[in-house]
Amino acid sequence: MLNKYPMWKNIMVMLVIAIGSFYAIPNLFGEDHAVQIVATRGAEVTASTQTSVVDLLKAQGIAVKRAELENGQLLVRVQNPEQQLVAKEAIAELLGQKYTVALNLAPATPEWLEAVGGSPMKLGLDLRGGVHFLMEVDMGEAVRKMEEAKIADFRSQLREEKIRYAGIRKTPNGIAIKFRDAETVDQAETYLKTRSNDMTYTDASSGDEFMLLATMSDAYLKQIKEEALQQNITTIRNRVNELGVAEPVVQRQGAERIIVELPGVQDTARAKEILGATASIEFRMVDDKADVSAAASGRVPPGDEVYQRREGGIAVLKKEVMLTGDHITGAQPTFDQYSRPQVAINLDSKGGSIFSNVTKDNIGKPMATLFIEYKDSGTRNPDGTVKMTRIEEVISVATIQARLGRNFVITGLEHTEAQSLALLLRAGALIAPVTIVEERTIGPSLGAENIQNGVQAMVWGMVVVLIFMMIYYRAFGFIANLALMANLIMVVGVMSMIPGAVLTLPGIAGMVLTVGMAVDGNVLIFERIREELLAGRSVQQAIHEGYGNAFSTIADANITTFMTALILFAVGTGAVKGFAVTLMIGIATSMFTAIVGTRSIVNAVWGGKRVKSLSI
Amino acid sequence: MLQIFSVKNTVDFLRHALPISVMSLILVIASFVSLGVQGINWGLDFTGGTVVEMEFSAPVDLNALRATMTTDEAEGAVVQNFGSSRDILVRLPVRNELKSDVQVAAVLTAAQSIDSGVIQKRVEFVGPQVGKELAEQGGLAVIVALICILIYVSFRFEWRLAAGSVAALAHDVIVTLGVFSVLQLEFDLTVLAGLLTVVGYSLNDTIVVYDRIRENFLKMRKATPVEIVNTSITQTMSRTVITTGTTLITVIALFLKGGTMIHGFATALLLGIFVGTYSSIYVASYLAIKLGINREHMLPVEIEKEGADQPSMMP
Numbered sequence: 001m002l003n004k005y006p007m008w009k010n011i012m013v014m015l016v017i018a019i020g021s022f023y024a025i026p027n028l029f030g031e032d033h034a035v036q037i038v039a040t041r042g043a044e045v046t047a048s049t050q051t052s053v054v055d056l057l058k059a060q061g062i063a064v065k066r067a068e069l070e071n072g073q074l075l076v077r078v079q080n081p082e083q084q085l086v087a088k089e090a091i092a093e094l095l096g097q098k099y100t101v102a103l104n105l106a107p108a109t110p111e112w113l114e115a116v117g118g119s120p121m122k123l124g125l126d127l128r129g130g131v132h133f134l135m136e137v138d139m140g141e142a143v144r145k146m147e148e149a150k151i152a153d154f155r156s157q158l159r160e161e162k163i164r165y166a167g168i169r170k171t172p173n174g175i176a177i178k179f180r181d182a183e184t185v186d187q188a189e190t191y192l193k194t195r196s197n198d199m200t201y202t203d204a205s206s207g208d209e210f211m212l213l214a215t216m217s218d219a220y221l222k223q224i225k226e227e228a229l230q231q232n233i234t235t236i237r238n239r240v241n242e243l244g245v246a247e248p249v250v251q252r253q254g255a256e257r258i259i260v261e262l263p264g265v266q267d268t269a270r271a272k273e274i275l276g277a278t279a280s281i282e283f284r285m286v287d288d289k290a291d292v293s294a295a296a297s298g299r300v301p302p303g304d305e306v307y308q309r310r311e312g313g314i315a316v317l318k319k320e321v322m323l324t325g326d327h328i329t330g331a332q333p334t335f336d337q338y339s340r341p342q343v344a345i346n347l348d349s350k351g352g353s354i355f356s357n358v359t360k361d362n363i364g365k366p367m368a369t370l371f372i373e374y375k376d377s378g379t380r381n382p383d384g385t386v387k388m389t390r391i392e393e394v395i396s397v398a399t400i401q402a403r404l405g406r407n408f409v410i411t412g413l414e415h416t417e418a419q420s421l422a423l424l425l426r427a428g429a430l431i432a433p434v435t436i437v438e439e440r441t442i443g444p445s446l447g448a449e450n451i452q453n454g455v456q457a458m459v460w461g462m463v464v465v466l467i468f469m470m471i472y473y474r475a476f477g478f479i480a481n482l483a484l485m486a487n488l489i490m491v492v493g494v495m496s497m498i499p500g501a502v503l504t505l506p507g508i509a510g511m512v513l514t515v516g517m518a519v520d521g522n523v524l525i526f527e528r529i530r531e532e533l534l535a536g537r538s539v540q541q542a543i544h545e546g547y548g549n550a551f552s553t554i555a556d557a558n559i560t561t562f563m564t565a566l567i568l569f570a571v572g573t574g575a576v577k578g579f580a581v582t583l584m585i586g587i588a589t590s591m592f593t594a595i596v597g598t599r600s601i602v603n604a605v606w607g608g609k610r611v612k613s614l615s616i
Numbered sequence: 617m618l619q620i621f622s623v624k625n626t627v628d629f630l631r632h633a634l635p636i637s638v639m640s641l642i643l644v645i646a647s648f649v650s651l652g653v654q655g656i657n658w659g660l661d662f663t664g665g666t667v668v669e670m671e672f673s674a675p676v677d678l679n680a681l682r683a684t685m686t687t688d689e690a691e692g693a694v695v696q697n698f699g700s701s702r703d704i705l706v707r708l709p710v711r712n713e714l715k716s717d718v719q720v721a722a723v724l725t726a727a728q729s730i731d732s733g734v735i736q737k738r739v740e741f742v743g744p745q746v747g748k749e750l751a752e753q754g755g756l757a758v759i760v761a762l763i764c765i766l767i768y769v770s771f772r773f774e775w776r777l778a779a780g781s782v783a784a785l786a787h788d789v790i791v792t793l794g795v796f797s798v799l800q801l802e803f804d805l806t807v808l809a810g811l812l813t814v815v816g817y818s819l820n821d822t823i824v825v826y827d828r829i830r831e832n833f834l835k836m837r838k839a840t841p842v843e844i845v846n847t848s849i850t851q852t853m854s855r856t857v858i859t860t861g862t863t864l865i866t867v868i869a870l871f872l873k874g875g876t877m878i879h880g881f882a883t884a885l886l887l888g889i890f891v892g893t894y895s896s897i898y899v900a901s902y903l904a905i906k907l908g909i910n911r912e913h914m915l916p917v918e919i920e921k922e923g924a925d926q927p928s929m930m931p
Contacts, residue, residue: 126877134746268739269717437743439716446669446737453875460873461866468862472618506806509870509878513813513885516866520820520859527855534624553827556772560823561816563768564761568812571757573750576809583813 002540003607005600013600016592020490023497026109026120032065033084035091036104036246037074045074045099056094062087066111075106103264104246121495124504124578127451129444130263131271135236135434137256142228142432143221150199150214151175152320157195163188167302174215176204185210198223225255231431233258238426239274253573258434268441274423276434280325280373281410281425283355286366286397290316307370307394310412315394317368322358327351331425333418334409341418342411345425352406360403369410371395371421454508462488462515469519473526475615479601480522483593487518490589491582501585504578514586520557521594525550526616539611547599554595562587621854629849630842633902640899644787647794656797659804659880662751664744666708666716668723673733675701684729689714689722699876703737716741754808758789761815773826774914776907777900781822784900788818788892795887802880810884817863817885818892821856822900828852829901833914841910845901860893 037053039045050069053076057064065077076091078084084103092101107120125132151168154177158165165188166178179185182205189201189212198220204213216224233252240248240260249261265271287304295306295316309315330346347355359367373391396412413421466484469477491511495501529546537545562584569580606614660667678695681704685693690708698705704727708719720739727734762782769778789811796803828848836844867889871882 436741437746439739439741441739443735443737445671445735450875450877453873457866457869457873461869464865464869465862468865472620472858505875505877506809506881509874509881512866512870512874513863516863517817517820517859519862520855523855523858523862524824527852527858531851549831553824556827557820557823560765560768560819563764564812564816564819567757567761567764568809571753572805572809576805579809 002544003603005603005607009596010600010604013597017486017490017597020486020493020589022493023118024489024493026107026113026118026496027492029108029110029120031105032077032108033079033081034075034077034104034106035084035088036102037076037091037095038100038102038241039072039098045069045072049095050074052094053091056090057087060086060090062090075104077106077108100241100243102246117497119496121492121503122501123447123451124502124507124575125261125263125440125442125447126505126575127447127503127508128263129442129447130261131265131268131442132262132438132440133260133272133275133436134253134438135258135260135276136437137229137232137258138433138435139225139228139256143216143224145432146224147175147216150196153196154192154214155320157192158188161191163191171213174213175199177212177214179210179212182210185212188212228431229256229258232434235430236260236275236434239423243271243274257437264444268439272436272439276436280430281328281395281421282321282325282370282372283323283358284317284319284321284368284370285358285362286368287316287318288366292316307368307392309394309397310371315368315397317370317394322367323347323351323355325425327354328425331422333415333422336409336411340411341413341415342409343413343418343422343425344407344409347406349406355408356403356405359400362400363402364399366397366399368394369396369398369412450505451508454505454512458508458512458515461512465515465519469522473522473616475605476522476526476529476598476602479598480519480526480594482601483522483597484515484518486597487586487590487593488515490593491585494585494589495582498581498585501581502578503582504575506575506579507582510579510582510586514583514590517561518586518590518594521550521554521590522598524553525594525598529614529616533614533616539606539614540608542614543602543606547595551595554591558587558591619854620857621850626843626847626850627853629846629897630902630905633898636894636898637902640787640791640895643791643794647790647797650794650797654797654800656793656803657800658747658751659802659807660707660740660742660747661805662747662754662803664710664742664747666710666719667738667740668706668708668720668736669698669738670704670706670724670727671735671737672702672704672727672731674731676704676730678704681727681730684726685723687722687726689718690726693719693723703876710744750805754805757808757812758815761812762786765815765819769823769826773830774909776904776909776913777826777829779907780900780902780904781819781826781896783903784822784892784895785815785818787895787899788814788888791891792884792887796884801883804880806878806881807884810881810888813885814888814892817889818896821860821893821896824852824855825849825896825901829904829909830914833911837911841905845905849897849901856893856897860889864889 037045047069050067054064054067062083063079067076078087088101088103109118109120147170154168163184166180168177185203185205192201198217199214200217202213204211229252233250236258237250240250245262245265247263251259253259260275262271290301290304296314300306303319304316305319306314306316327347327350328345329348332344334342334344336342371393396410466481469480473480491514495503525546528550529542532542532545565580565583569577572580682695692709694707696705706723724736762785766778766782769781792811792814825848828851829845832844832848867882867885870878871886874882
C-alpha cells in the first residue's frame with residue numbers, strides 16, 4: 001500500500017530518536033564541585049585512601065555527595081564551592097606531598113546514566129576558560145643527542161672487539177671513524193654492520209687517510225623523531241599531572257608538535273616554566289689525572305671535556321656518561337644536617353645496578369653531577385622559532401666514599417633549584433627541548449559569555465525558523481519542526497556519545513547553522529509534494545512522489561556539504577575541527593530526521609487513507 | 617496554500633544571464649585587483665603575533681589608552697574596540713628580540729595606569745611559522761574541496777555541469793575574499809571555516825537546480841536547453857528562497873547575538889550566501905549552457921548508442 005511504513009521502520013525511527021535523546025540527557029544536570037586526588041610517583045590512590053578521605057571530610061562536617069575511585073584517581077564531590085576549598089586544604093594536609101590535590105568540576109550525571117555510558121558534551125577551552133599551548137619539539141637536538149650516543153657506542157664496541165681506531169668525530173655528513181690502514185676499515189665495517197644495523201656505512205678513505213663514514217638511515221631518523229615526540233608527550237603528561245590540573249589534554253599534532261590544554265589555569269607563567277623546562281642530569285667521572293690549568297687554556301686530554309663549575313672554576317670530565325636522568329624514578333627536595341638543600345634520588349633497578357657497579361669500581365675517586373638545561377634565549381631564529389641555549393654546569397663533585405645503591409643524594413643546589421630539579425626529575429626529562437609556538441589564554445568569564453552568546457543566537461534563529469515553517473507549511477510545517485527539534489537533540493546526543501568530540505564556540509555556530517540548513521530537506525520534499533498536487537496527482541501519489549523525487553537531490557546536496565566538512569576536519573585545528581564535527585553530525589542526523597523521521601509521521605497521519613486535501 | 621514563488625509560469629531567468637555574468641566577471645576581476653593591490657588583512661592566526669583582550673571597568677578613550685603605550689616593549693601595538701567601548705583588543709607584532717610575555721606585560725601595565733580595575737580576558741600568541749603553515753593549509757583545503765566536488769559532480773552528473781558548479785564556487789570564494797579585501801575585514805581562522813561552509817552551502821543550491829535540469833531534460837523532450845534551465849530554475853525557486861531565507865535568519869542571529877569571537881565567521885557566511893545563491897543560477901547553469909549541454913548528455917549511459925561526442929564510450 002502507498003505511504004505505509006512497516007512496523008519495524010516506525011520502531012527503528014523511534015528507537016534511533018530515543019537513543020539520541022537519552023544520551024543528550026546528561027547535559028541537563030550541570031556540574032558538581034569536586035576535589036581530585038592523583039598520586040604522584042611512588043604513591044597509589046587506593047580504596048583505603050578513599051575511606052580515610054571520606055572519614056576526614058565527615059569529621060569536618062562536609063557532606064560528601066559521591067566519592068569515586070577510577071583510573072588511579074579519586075574524585076570527591078561536595079555540595080558547594082566553599083566546602084570544596086575547605087575540603088581541598090584538609091585533604092592536602094592529610095595526604096601530604098606524595099599526592100596532588102586539585103579543584104575540579106565534575107559532570108553531575110547520575111550514576112545510573114553514567115553506568116550506561118552517558119556523559120555530557122566536553123566543552124572546549126573557548127567555552128570554559130583555560131590555556132592552550134602548541135609546542136614544537138626541537139628535532140635537530142633529538143638527532144644530535146642520538147648521534148652522541150652512537151659515538152659512545154662505537155667507541156666501546158670497537159674497543160671491546162679490539163679494533164684500533166684513530167679517532168671518532170661528528171661531521172656534517174655523519175659520524176667519521178678514522179683508522180690507520182684499509183684492513184681495519186674493512187674489519188670495522190663488517191663488525192659494526194652486525195652490531196648497529198640502523199646505520200649505513202661507507203668507506204670514505206682517500207689517499208693515505210682511512211676513514212669509515214656512518215650515517216643514519218632515513219627509517220632510523222624517522223624512528224628517532226617518533227620516539228622523541230612520544231617520550232616528550234609522556235614527560236609533559238607527567239608534568240601536567242604534577243601541576244594538579246583537572247582534565248588536561250596532551251595530544252600530538254603532526255610529526256613534531258604537541259598540544260597541551262589546561263582548563264581553568266590562569267597562571268600561564270608557572271605552567272610554561274614547568275612544561276617547557278628541559279633539565280636533566282648526568283653523572284660522569286672526573287678525570288683526576290688531567291692537568292686542570294692546561295685544560296683551561298684549551299689543551300683538553302682526548303676523551304675528556306671541560307665544563308664550568310657552578311661555584312666557579314672548571315672541571316675536566318670524562319666524555320663517557322655513567323648514568324643519565326632516564327633511570328630516575330623518584331626525586332625529593334630535602335635538607336642535609338647543615339640545612340643545606342639537596343635532592344634525594346631513587347633509581348630504577350637497571351639504573352641502580354649500573355650505579356652500584358660504577359661506584360664499586362671507583363671508590364675514592366671524584367664523581368661529578370652535570371646539570372643540563374635548555375633555556376629560552378629570548379630571541380628567535382629567522383624562521384620564527386625560539387632560539388634555545390644549552391646550559392651545562394657541574395653542580396657537584398663528590399668523592400665516592402662507598403658503593404652506592406638505588407638511593408642517594410645530590411648536593412650543590414640552591415633551595416628553589418632543588419625543588420624544581422626534583423619536580424623535573426620526578427616527571428622525567430624531555431628528550432629534546434620544546435618551544436611554545438602558539439599560546440592562547442581564555443579567561444573563565446569570557447568562556448561563560450561565549451556559551452551565553454551562542455545559546456542566544458541559537459534560540460533566536462530557531463524561534464524564527466520554527467514560526468515561519470509553521471505558518472508556511474501548516475501541518476507539514478509542524479511535522480518539519482518536530483524533526484528539527486529532534487535533530488538538534490540528536491546532535492547533542494551524538495556529540496555526547498563520541499568520546500573525542502569537543503563543543504567549541506564555532507561548534508555552537510555549526511549547530512545554529514544546522515538549524516537553518518536542516519529545513520532544506522523538508523522544504524525540498526514539501527515543495528515537491530505541492531508541485532505534484534498542483535499537477536493534479538492524488539494526495540497519496542503526491543506524497544509518494546514528493547519524497548521519492550526529492551531524495552536523490554537531498555542526498556547529492558548533503559554528500560557534497562559533508563565532503564567540505566570532512567576537508568575542514570582534516571586541515572583544521574582546535575575550534576575549526578570542532579565546527580567541522582558538529583557540521584558533519586548535523587548533516588547525518590538532519591538527513592535522517594528530515595527524510596525518514598517526517599515520513600514516518602506523515603505516513604502514520606495520512607498514509608493509506610482516503611484523504612481529499614493536505615494541510616501543506 | 618501560501619506561496620512565495622509561483623511555479624505556474626516559467627520565468628525567463630536566462631534573459632538577464634549575459635549582463636549578470638558580465639557583472640560577475642567584473643566583480644571577480646575587481647576582487648583580483650583588490651587582492652593584488654591591498655591584499656588581505658590577515659588575522660593573528662595567519663600572521664603570528666600576540667593579541668590581548670581586556671575589559672575595562674568603564675568606557676575608555678582609545679587615544680588616551682594609545683598614549684600610555686609608549687614603552688619600547690609595547691611598540692607597534694594596535695589598539696581597537698572590540699564589541700563595546702569597555703572591551704579593548706590590542707594586537708602586537710612578532711618581535712625577534714622580544715618575548716611575547718614581556719609585550720603582554722607592558723600592555724597590561726599601560727592599561728592599568730588608566731584603569732586599575734581592568735581585567736585580562738584573553739591572550740593569544742601564535743608563532744609566525746605556525747601562521748604561515750596554516751595559510752598554506754587553508755588555501756590547499758579550498759582547492760582540494762573544489763577538486764573533490766569537480767570529481768563528484770562529474771561522476772554523478774556530467775562534466776559540463778561539474779565545470780559550471782566549480783566555476784560558480786570559485787566565483788563565490790573569490791568574490792567573498794574580494795569583499796574582505798576591499799573592506800579590509802580581518803581574515804582569521806573562523807573566516808576560513810566560513811568560506812568552506814559557503815562552498816558547501818552554495819553547492820547545495822547548484823545541485824538542487826542541476827538535479828531538476830537533469831530530470832527535465834529527460835521529461836521535456838522538445839524543449840531547448842535554455843527553456844529547460846529556465847523551467848528548472850523556476851521550479852526550484854520557492855525552495856531556494858525559503859532555504860536561503862531560513863539560513864540567512866540563523867546566520868543573522870549569529871552575527872547579532874553570537875558575540876565578537878565569531879563575527880568574522882558570520883560575516884563570511886552572510887556574504888557567501890548572497891553571492892552563492894545568485895551564482896548557482898547565473899554562473900553555474902549559464903556556463904553549462906555555454907559549454908553546450910544538451911539532452912544527449914543527460915541520458916543514462918546504458919541507452920547511449922551513438923556516442924559520437926562521447927570519446928569515453930569509444931572502444
